[in-house]
Amino acid sequence: MGQRAAIYARVSTADQSCDRQVLELTGFAERGGYEVIGVFKETASGASANRAARNRILDLAQARQIDAVLVSELSRWGRSTQDLLDTLNKLAGWKVSVVAMSGMTFELDTPHGRMMATMLAGIAQFERDLLSERVKSGLAAARARGKKLGRQPGQRSKSDKLAPKVVQAVAKGRSYRWIARDLGISKNTVLDIMKRHRENS
Incomplete structure (x- = not known):
């Protein structure tokens, strides 16, 4: 058989179903010659930190029981750019790649993978800078409207x-x-x- 793989499907709300993703990924695995070790389904928002199914896949990867994680698209796996980069680095350390259904494989120990990691790190930094800028501009706008921020001199706690x-x-x-x-x-x-x-x- 080919590489051992875990299928990971995620939807963001309870009224959606992972079935379509699983069906498409199963077909993708068969065409790619992957041996599917397990199918993991999750209902969680993109930003949710509570991803029990994803954590089980990471445990399998650490135990060297899989060689690849199959996803319909990369956004299904990562909570944020930084989280995506962190988990891709973890998986790379365990020699496990993430394969999107587009056929794009993310292996950070290859030249292409290292280029992707550099790009992702840049995007993650950009997102952090953008968030910081939004917070600062929000505070400045609040001050401009005359809103007093923080405890004022003489104000009791x-x-x-x-x-x-x-x-x-x-x-x-x-x-x-x-x-x-x-x-x-x-x-x-x-x-x-x-x-x-x-x-x-």
């Missing part, structure tokens, strides 16, 4: 405002947990308030 209530509740014998739940703050915040109160008393 939530814990400072609630300190008298916390001290009063403790004096009445309430537990820290009850106070935290009642005032909508963490137990650690209650502890900090009481610590400051004792230091200033």
